[in-house]
Amino acid sequence: MEEDASLFPKKLLDDAPLVEDETDELEDPEFVLGSVPGEAENKADPGSSCPGKEQNADKRKQRPAVQDRMQASLLRRDLSHLDQLHEEKDLFIQKTREELRACRWRMGLLAKQQESVAAGLAAERAAGNMAAVGRLQEAFQRLCSELGNEGDLQAKMTAVLHDSVSAMWHMEIQERQLEDACKSARAEAPAARKCLQERGASGKAERNRLLRVRRSVYLQKEHGLRHQKLVEDAQKNHRKAVKFLKASLGRIRQQERREELESREHARRRMDAVLALKSSISANRETLRKFQAWGQAKAELAEQRAQAEKELILAQGGDAFKHFCHQRRRQELETQNRAFEEEQKLRKHEIVSRILKEEAEEARRKQRPSPARPAGRPILRDQTWSYVAAFHDGKGPADPPCCPPEGRSALPKSLLVRAVSSESVQADRGSLGQEAGTLARPEFPGLWKEDCKPYQVPKEDVGQEPMGGTKTDKDILARPAQRLRRGVTHKQVASRREFRGCPFNSKPKLVHFKDFDIGKVYKKKITLTNATYTINYCKLVGVEERLGDFIHIDFDPPGPMPAGMSCDVLVTFKPTVNKDLEGNVSFLAQTGRFSVPLKCSAKKCSLSLDKELIDFGSYVVGETASRTITLTNLGGLGTRFRFLLASECCEVDASPSVFNTSSSFTCEDKGFDSKVTTSFSEQLTAGNESVPADVPSRKESGKLDIKEKEEGRPVESEEVTLTTIVTVPPNEEQTEFSLGEITEGEIGPFSTIKVPVIFTPIVPGTVSTRFKVVFKNQQCPTLYFKVVGVAIDVPVWVPKPNVDLKICMYDRLYQDSILIHTRSKAALTLNFEVCKGLQGHLELLPKTGCIQALSSYSVRLKFLPRRSLPEDAGEYFDKESRVLEAPMTIRVADQIKPVGFTVHAIVTTSDLELSPSGVDFGYCTIYEAIRTQVSLCNHSLLPQEFGFVGLPKFVDIQPNDGFGTILPLETLQLDVIFQPTKAKEYNFELVCKSEINRCFKLTCRAVGVHPLLELSHYQVKFAATSLYDTSVATLYVINSRLSMNSPTPSVPRIGLEDASPVGPTSFEFLLPPDSPITISPSVGTMWPGKRCLVRVAFRPVLPSELIHQEALQALTKEAEAKSFQKDTATQRKDRLRQSFSLLRLQNQDRLFQASASQPLEVQKEGLMSSSQEYRAAQATLTRSFQGKFDKFVVPCVVASGDTKDRKGTEPLSFSPHNAVYLELWCPAVAPSIVVTSDKGRTIADFGDIAVGQRGIKKVSIQNISPERLDLEYSVLNPNGPFVLLNPIRKLVSGETQVLELSFSPRESVLAQEVLEVTTKRGTLSLALVGTGVASVTTCSIEGGVLNMGYVIAGESTSTGFKLQNNSPLPIKFSMQLDSLSTGSGDEHRLPQFLASPAQRTEVVGTQNYSGQSVFSVIPVEGVMEPGRAQDFTVTFSPDHESLYFSDRLQVVLFEKKISHQILLKGSARKHTMFVEGGDPLDVPVESLTVIPALDPERTEEAEELKPILVTLAYVQLDTDTPAPPATRELQVGCIRTTQLSAKKPDHPLMASALLQLRGDVKETYKVLFVAQVVTGP
Secondary structure (H helix, E strand, O other): OHHHHHOOOHHHHHHOOOOOOOHHHHOOHHHHHHHOOHHHHHHHOOOOOOHHHHHHHHHHHHHHHHHHHHHHHHHHHHHHHHHHHHHHHHHHHHHHHHHHHHHHHHHHHHHHHHHHHHHHHHHHHHHOOHHHHHHHHHHHHHHHHHHHHHHHHHHHHHHHHHHHHHHHHHHHHHHHHOHHHHHHHHHHHHHHHHHHHHHHHHHHHHHHHHHHHHHHHHHHHHHHHHHHHHHHHHHHHHHHHHHHHHHHHHHHHHHHHHHHHHHHHHHHHHHHHHHHHHHHHHHHHHHHHHHHHHHHHHHHHHHHHHHHHHHHHHHHOOOHHHHHHHHHHHHHHHHHHHHHHHHHHHHHHHHHHHHHHHHHHHHHHHHOOOOOOOOOOOOHHHHHHHHHHHHHHOOOOOOOOOOOHHHHHHOOOOHHHHOOOOOOOOOOHHHHHHHHHHOOOOOOOOOOOOOOOOOOOOHHHOOOOOOOOOHHHHHHHHHHHHHHHOOOOOOOEEOOEEOOOOOEEEEOOOEEEEEEOOOOOEEEEEEEEEOOOOOEOEEEEEEOHHHOOOEEEEEOOOOOEOOOOEEEEEEEEOOOOOOOEEEEEEEEEOOEEEEEEEEEEEOOOOEEEOOOEEEEEEEEOOOOEEEEEEEEEOOOOOEEEEEEEOOOOOOOOOOHHHHHHHHOOOOOOOOHHHHHHHHHHHHHHHHHOOOOOOOOOOHHHHHHHHHHHHOOOOOOOOOOOOOOOOOOOOOOOOOOEEEOOOOEEEEOOOEEEEEEEEEOOOOOEEEEEEEEEEEOOOOOOOEEEEEEEEEEOOOEEOOOOEEEEEEEEOOOOEEEEEEEEEOOOOOEEEEEEEOOOOOOOEEEEOOEEEEOOOOEEEEEEEEOOOOOHHHHHHHHEEOOOOEEEEEEEEEEOOOOOOEEEEEEEEEEOOOEEEEOOEEEEEEEEOOOOEEEEEEEEEOOOOOEEEEEEOOOOOEEEEOHHHEEEEOOOOEEEEEEEEOOOOOOEEEEEEEEEEOOOOEEEEEEEEEEEEOOOEEOOOEEEOOOEEOOOOEEEEEEEEOOOOOOOOOOOOOOEEOOOOOOOOOOEEEEEOOOOOOOEEEEOOEEEEOOOOEEEEEEEEOOOOOHHHHHHHHHHHHHHHHHHHHHHHHHHHHHHHHHHOOOOHHHHHHHHHHHHHHHHHHHHHHHHHOOOOOHHHHHHHHHHHHOOOOEEEEEEEEEEEEEOOHHHOOOOOOOOOOHHHOEEEEEEEEEEOOOEEEOOHHHOOEEEEEEEEOOOOEEEEEEEEEOOOOOEEOEEOOOOOOOOEEEOOOOOEEOOOOEEEEEEEEOOOOOOEEEEEEEEEEOOEEEEEEEEEEEEOOOEEEOOOOOEEEEEEEEOOOOEEEEEEEEEOOOOOEEEEEEEOOOOOOOOOOOOOOHHHOOHHHOOOOOOEOOOOOOOOEEEEOOEEEEOOOOEEEEEEEEOOOOOEEEEEEEEEEEEOOOEEEEEEEEEEEEEOOOEEEEEOEOOOOOOOOOOOOOOOOOOOHHHHHHOOOOEOOOOOOOOOOOOOOOOOOOOEEEEEOOOOOOOOOOOOOOEEEEEEEEEOOOOOEEEEEEEEEOOOOOO
């Protein structure tokens, strides 16, 4: 089976289809037979034993069928080929015919063109146009050639078409011949296909069946193996998870307990520190207060003295200011002198201390013994400096300064020994001998003996020759010695091998002085062995500088040392400080420097416990077990110890830092505050910060510290900063673990102490306690260990001694299972007993049972509390708390102590209470609903599900349709909603059922009312409206009565009363006071079948009381700020002067407070809605508005009758039961856009603007919403005076933009418009107000003409007029003369002198020849104040004689409007007298040519010949009546002049003129004119 299954992999079996694509895999019969078991094959197909024979038979039967199929397929192929050829030929014939038809069409077209060309050719020839004839001949020839080509093409295409048609006929004939064969083949094809499909389907089904069998076998085996593996993995993972879960839970619980203890300890420490800080602060404040009072009193006393002295000086007539200046300078000089003296003293002390120090150093230097040096022998330092100088001068190192060999033998010691520092002196041999007994025995004898003396050269060897004997040996040995003295090293090569490494080996490798005492002397010997290949030298360099005061080295250089030889070095250590020291002893060899490490360790306590966890295991309650824990001290210093619980604290000695801190409180008067504060802060810092402990040198202490850090315990600090610690009493309840008699004592150096730990289990369960070991030595960390034990109860026990049935209801059955375990290895009999008095409520089944060995037993507990439980239970039941505690007993055979457990339960009732028990809805219309709240109280201690069932259609209960869950002792408020369907009286009951099928009823009654009127909407929900914005909604008041005939069955009525009368019905909306709602119309009358449109507007505003309160708060803050500034200024003046007493300051404060409170009260009284403070408060509240939602119910009372029929103010008889109610939901939100300019005012008042002028107002708006807003603006009146100049389209959150508004009045009127700035969050309305004022002025000149009269040419005259400003605005004016204006617009007109007199309309007449203006006005421009007049002066200055001087003066207001036009006229004469009259003989416009100058001689002749034409028209209308004579007037004038006359004033002025009369008779007269000039008054 396994081999067969292995032939088909799982993936292949899963992916292989059942029917398709399996022919190749299942064609092999051997494969099929070998891969399927015999039983499966036999069961599957009993007739498939000889598949080979059946297949041969099938092949023989299939041979004729195959031939037929082949023949049929050949026929089908031929027929399809013929069909394809037929289609191709048919398509080709169609194309050929189309081309032939096109060819014939082209030939006809060419023939027509040929005929037209021939006709044209004949016509041109007849006309004799040879060029056209030639061109037409070429065209004719071309058409002939094309026609010939088309004919050839037509012939070819006709032949091809004929051949194709014949071939088409042959193919049709062949197709008809094969038609019968095709029909038979087509008839047999479905049957053959069906047979093949059936055979193929049967073969595929068989193969699929076999494959399905193989797949099922493989899948069963694979599924079994997979299931077994999954079960094993799950069990293994479960065991691991349980193990890790237990460990994790244990660690988590331990960590939680440890964190709780640490948090408590931390909180206690912080509380103590805070209390200490508080007490210190209070003390410091008291001290500061005293010092301030003392300083203030002292300052007042000094001020009083100075005042008295000042008064005394003033009384004596002296200068007090000068006296005080001298006194102040004298004090400053004395202060400088004292400071200088103190500085001199300090310098003197420093100098003296330096001198003493130098003397002491000199004395110490003199006391040191200096080695005797022979005369003439240079010291080592001199030799070194001489060698360095020679090397720099160019001498090689081969010539070092050397000494003669004789001198060397005379020295008692080596020069290397003398080079050692003078601080390394030998210790006193006597003291060494006395203290040698305290050290351990030396490893090597010799230098450690008392009679040992340093090596000295014997006297008999002084004169001997050095080693080597010969000169060559001496030179060889001298060179390395010289180099070694100079510190020169070189590489050592022996046998072509270079030595590398330390040249000398030290034994021991580390010189360690352990546990030393101060004052004693210790010695150690070092053996240095030459580890090089050849002879080497060793020189002592010395010890490090920090060890020079404690370490002395005795070393006698042995000279050249062969390889493997050793020498001894004596190290002497005399400690003077109790601390650890480390360093190196440095040596210099021929091959380089090396050093020996040196370490000195003071005595320390190295304390450790042999175990940190003592596990007692499991013990039965009452037994006693003991374990021992060992405390070991591996250090050389003993200390006192004490075993305590981890939660206890002990009193320890105060550290020196406490006394140092406390000593800082001794202070002087000066700087006391700063010293106290500094010392206290240092003490607090030292108490709160933990000092890190020094790293212990022993392994045990290091392990303990690391473990403590891992467990989360803080490392104990070396210093204790608190002198007293409160001792916490041990926990008396936990007495399972105790210590032996030895809990405290003294532990010596290198000793151990064993302490017994006793376990006495009392209560079953796991018990653990943590102990600690504290030491008197502050450098020793506290050690902790934990004790764990398990107490086991008696053999039979109940895992759950308290069976809690939770909360139970009366008359309900509750069950639970009690599980009992045993540890006994024998079966036990159990009897179950229920306490007396509860047998009728509690029951244990069975009452007797047998528990097997090491197993468990289950007992069924049934609890059915009755109503009599409080009386039956007695003391087991508490009536106030409803708690039942029933003790149960299990009696075990052969066991005296019974096993007990307690059943706990809280018994409660299941009552639900509806309050009130009855509801009266009163009168309710059929268009509204009445909601009443009903309280549902749960008196049970359990939550209960409830629901109101069987509700009528006109009643609804919310929330949740009257279903829900009520919590214990909870009271729910339910809304009972009643909406009648018709006018009648209602009496019904509502039933509430609980989950235990208890019913509680609620009685209800109501009266249904059909009102006279109805509303189209009874509820209006306004959109969120911004402050000071308006939302509008519309609704209809409808009178549904269609006629005034007799009432129908459904008529308005109240309950079962009579129907209301038919006729007009009036309504009135009663708005609540101070509401933001407006309804219009609020009163009206409705006729039957009519309806009235009602507009409801909602405009939220801020309450005026709230705005007043905010404004008063702002005023109060401003007053307080001003008072604070004044107080600050007053205090500064007081500090500078220091001359005011405390009483005066208090009086001033009182006066200031009184004066400050008076303006505030005045401001409160004068605060109006139009004030700046009110507007600022309103803007502030608008910005901070958080939104508000109000719901208003507006009653609409209805009465029969018309409001016009009532007499005077007589009200209609409104019935309260017939009223309908309109509910309004009004949400108010803060505006998205606010106005920030002008204190937030939304009214842009342009004030008074002159007509034709423009005023601009800027309004700043800000987006206070959290999003970006798109702005849209309402359309202003295009013909109005208001224009928005810069419409802003977008406003980012928090952005402020400025809107520019323009007001241009066209008439004198008060203009008002509203600009609405609309966003998606609301609308901001800006009220635009402006007044157009007309510029009204009056002129003192009537008629608009100012005639300046006659003036002598060359002179001038002036006259004045006034303009009065009658408007309330100042007016800007300017005076313009037409002769001086440039834009007259008359450039394209004819000259005035060419026009007829009737067509002349010019106002600018004759002008001066000089180019100067004839008329001038003063002032030219200015401003006229309202109600005032302006004087103007017009001057007329002609320069030649003319009667046609004229000009027009225009008064232009605001550079635009022409207010007045004044025509200026004047005439000029050459002489003072003149004659005017007659017909004009000249034109008013003078010529543009230059006027010729007249000779003086001919002037009189010209004047005498000046003609005057007088035409007399005599008309006689009636011959009978004589006609009046014709008359004309001539005017003679005299001009006042400023020129002096040459004639005497007594003679009159005379002038003559010739008068010629030309008519029927020609006559000539001479007329004399005489004038007398009289001077006026």
